[in-house]
Amino acid sequence: MKRIRIIFLYGIIFACQNDKNIPLPVNSEGTNGSTTPVTPPPTTNVVCHPDTVYFKQKILPLIVSNCAMSGCHDAISKKDGVILTDYTNIIKEVNTKNPTSSELYTSLMETGEDRMPPPPMAAFSNENIAIVLTWIKQGAKNNSCEASGTACITTNMSYAKDITPILQASCTGCHSGTKPQGSIDLSTYANVYKYALNGKLYGSVAHLSGYIAMPSASVSISSCEISKIKSWIDSGSKNN
Ligand code: HEC
Numbered sequence: 001m002k003r004i005r006i007i008f009l010y011g012i013i014f015a016c017q018n019d020k021n022i023p024l025p026v027n028s029e030g031t032n033g034s035t036t037p038v039t040p041p042p043t044t045n046v047v048c049h050p051d052t053v054y055f056k057q058k059i060l061p062l063i064v065s066n067c068a069m070s071g072c073h074d075a076i077s078k079k080d081g082v083i084l085t086d087y088t089n090i091i092k093e094v095n096t097k098n099p100t101s102s103e104l105y106t107s108l109m110e111t112g113e114d115r116m117p118p119p120p121m122a123a124f125s126n127e128n129i130a131i132v133l134t135w136i137k138q139g140a141k142n143n144s145c146e147a148s149g150t151a152c153i154t155t156n157m158s159y160a161k162d163i164t165p166i167l168q169a170s171c172t173g174c175h176s177g178t179k180p181q182g183s184i185d186l187s188t189y190a191n192v193y194k195y196a197l198n199g200k201l202y203g204s205v206a207h208l209s210g211y212i213a214m215p216s217a218s219v220s221i222s223s224c225e226i227s228k229i230k231s232w233i234d235s236g237s238k239n240n
Pocket of ligand 1: 205
C-alpha cells in the first residue's frame, strides 16, 4: 500500500514538472503569442537585381520625398489618417492580392483634386507610377539590396549627372515649388551650392550631429549617394 502511494506521488510530481516544460502554444501570428503583426526586417546583403524594385532603395525615398512632407502624410499631419513615412504604415495602403486596387497606386492615377500628390504639386511620372506598381506586384516586400562591390563610383562627380538625380529622387519633393519645406529650395544649382558651402547639405544627409537629419531621422540616402555628395563638395561643388 505504502509503495503504491509513493508511486502515485511521483506520478503527480512528474506530471507537474512536465506541465511546466510544455512549450507555449504557437499561434499563426508568430511565436510571441501577440496579435501584432511582426514587421519582417529588411533582407540586407542581397546584391541589387535589376528587375526587382527594392523598398529601401527605391520606394521609401520616393514616397517620403513626395508624400511625407509636413501638412501631408508625415506622422504629425497624417492627412486623411494616412502616414507614409515607414514600411508598416505604407503597406496599409497596399493590396498585394489585387495590386491595381491598392490606394497607394490608385491615388497616383486619379485626376483633379483627388490625385496624389495633389495639384499644384507635380504628379508622379509614368515611370515612377510603374515602379510603385511593380513593387506591389512583387509582393510589396520590406526588401533592401546592396550594389555589388565596384558599383559605387565617387570620382569626377558631375552636378548634372550625379548630384541632381539624387536630389530629385530623395529631396526636391519637399525642397522645391512655391512653399519648399524649411524654406529650402534645392531645385537650382545656386541654392544647392549655398547649402554645400555652409556644410548643411552634407551634414544633413550624413546625419551628423548639429544638423537636421535628411530625408528624415529614420530615412537615409544610401552610403554610396552620401559619398558622391561628399566627393562633389570636396572638389569644389562645381556646376559641372
Ligand atoms: C519629407 C520632406 C523632406 C524631405 C524628403 C527632405 N527634407 Fe530637408 N528638410 C525638410 C524640413 C521640413 C526641413 C526643416 C526642418 C526644420 O527646420 O526643423 C528640412 C531641412 C533641411 C536642411 C537644413 C538642415 C539644417 O541642419 O539646418 C537641409 C540642408 C535639407 N533639408 C536638405 C535635404 C536633402 C539634401 C534632402 C534629400 C536627401 C532632404 N532635405 C529631404 C523636409 C524634407
